[in-house]
Amino acid sequence: MVDDFSLLPALLFITFFFFYYFIQHCSCEKKSNREPPTKISFFEMVKNKDRILEWTTELVLASPTYTITMPSTVITSNPKNIEHILKTNFRNYPKGDDFMAIFSELLGHGIINSDGDHWKLQRKAASREFSTKNIRTIILDKVGSEVADRLVLLLSKAAATGASLDLHDLLDRLAIDNVCQIVSDVDPAWLGHGNVDVRRFIHAFEAVLGVVNKRFNQPCFVWKLQRLLGVGSERRLKEEIGDVHEFAMRIVKQRKGRKPEEIRSSSDFLSHSVLNGNSSDEFLRDIIINFVFAARETTPTAMTWFFWLVSTRPEVEERILDEIDSVRGRHGNHDGKLTMDELREMDYLHAVLSETLRLYPPVPLCPRHCSEDDMLPDGTMVKKRWRVIYNSYAMGAMESIWGEDCKEFKPERWLENGVFRPKSPFQFPVFHAGPRTCLGKETAYIQMKALAASVIERFSFEVAATTEVEFISTLKMKGGFPVSVREKQGKRTCKGGGDLAMA
Structure with a gap:
């Protein structure tokens, strides 16, 4: 199905397009008439709409x-x-109504x-779950089993047959x-x-996500009009x-259909929510x-860039x-599964993952909504109902934070006497910062470390020497990540004592 506008919305879009400069981007309410002159014009935004990440990064760094200030938008690194946006004020x-x-239909x-x-209540409940040792153990167990039982078999088969794989897809x-x-x-x-059923779900999920991402690049009246008329991408x-x-609802029904003792013995998030008894089926679905x-x-996305960077740097x-x-x-x-304590001791691997995230943050542009007029610490005025975006991709290329070698891949910058030392979340906001800091930060590192170690111990990848970024909603690798797989053989001498079988 083609997602182009039908004739009527297209005519309306053309008619109203040139009035967009005078209305708030992605807001159907009137703006304050006190808006200051902008540094970047709307027409420059239109001209660079197909390279918005690269363009805004160049402007921010300059x-x-x-x-930088654009029509009804401030972008900062x-x-x-x-710190002011995510913590002080x-x-x-907030994320805002726009x-x-x-995301209303999807999320x-x-x-x-x-x-x-509403966010505070969910945050409090989720925080309790993520703070338990049990959930971290469960996550490690699930990742380990999935890698050992499925991913390793697929990679071994590719190594034996010489077939190329799209590692990002896997x-x-x-x-x-x-x-x-x-x-x-x-x-x-x-x-x-x-x-x-799973294939139908994934197909539909990707289709819906594509439409949602498209909304970000349109004035709200365009996609809302399409939704009202049931045409174009909104019809899809x-x-x-x-x-x-x-x-998702089928999963909810299955969980609620279990016996109480079965639900109590389960450790997943949904079972705990069912036990509370105060959540609607629709909320559990969400x-x-x-x-x-x-x-x-x-x-x-993060692990795709990790494996590419490591595969092109044998010394790493x-x-x-x-x-x-x-x-x-x-x-x-x-030769057994790596434990939680063992993964935590891997400071260099932690540094390599962090350096990957610094250069290739999965979500490079994060928007917020300004509720009331404000002034940022650098003197930039922000008006009510403006969009404020922080660009973490540009931050990875800032000499004032990372030094003159900021564009180099250098895991050692995270180490002090061989021990990992985190940076301020306001200099490295990949997991956000302040009250909305990602609750899954620690578990994300656990998953990434377990996956990285399990794969690198056994396989090497032949990859392209260079690649391009593609920004849609995340910082993906353009064209996927095709790899040729080689299975490692023999033994490595364990520098901490003993031999490690690599079979």
Whole structure:
């Protein structure tokens, strides 16, 4: 199905297009008439709409304050501004009604798509779950099983046959399997290509996400008019969202259909929500979809860039292997699954992952909504109902934060005497900062470390020397990530003592 505008919306779009400069971007309310002159014109925005990330990054880095002003929009990479937005004046910068309207059909009222008291209640409940040792153990177990039982078999087969694989696609499938098991204890087996229902869900989810991303690049009256008339891409969203909701609701019904003792013995997020007894079926459905959205849009993208960077730098891969060997040797665990404590001791691997995220943050542009007139610490005025965006991609190329070698891939910048040292979240806001800091930050590192170590111990990848970024909603690798796989053979000497079998 073609997503182009039908004739009527196209005519309306052309008619109103040139009035867009005088209305708020993605807001149907009138703006304050006190808007100051802008540094970047609307017509420049239109001209660069197909390279918005690269263009705004160039402008931000060229600005003395690392901040630029566009029509009804401020974009910044200034750490002091980011601290002000995400912490000091947090209440003045919610996600906003525009953001929530764009994601309303897909994310409903889930934690990603909520503000205020509704967000606080979900945040408090989710915080309790993520703070337990049990959930971290479960996550590690699910990741380990998925990698050992499915991913390793696929990579081994590719190594034996010489077939090329799209590693990003495999990582994407793995992430969906993991998050569904952690959230609902349901295994969609998407890494094994799933059943008909799973394939229908994924197809619909991707179609809906494509329409949602398109909304960000349109004035709200355009996509709302299409939705009202049931035409263009909005027609497709309406057709596909039912399959997304049906899949998630089926899981909710299955969970509620369990016996009470079975629910109590379960450790997934959904079972705990069912036990509370105060949540509607629709809200439980939204929990599932929000978690799938969060997992699918972040971890696979980060790990794609990780494996590319490591595969093009043999010295980095060798040092990671040395660290794994050393940790295994200290614990006497020469060929078993890596434990939580062992993963935590891998400071260099943690540094490589952090350096990957610095250069290739999965979500490089994060928008907020200004509730009341404000002034940022660098003197930039922000008017009520303006959009404020922080650009974490540009921050990775700021000499004032990372030094003259900021564009180099250098994991050592995160280490002090061999021990990992985190940076301020306002200089490295990949996991956000302030009250909305990502609750899954620690578990994300656990998953990434477990996946990275398990794969690197056994496989090497032949990859392209260079690649291009593609920004849609996340910072993906353009054209996917095709790899040729080689399975490692023999033994490595464990620098912490003993030998490590690499069979």
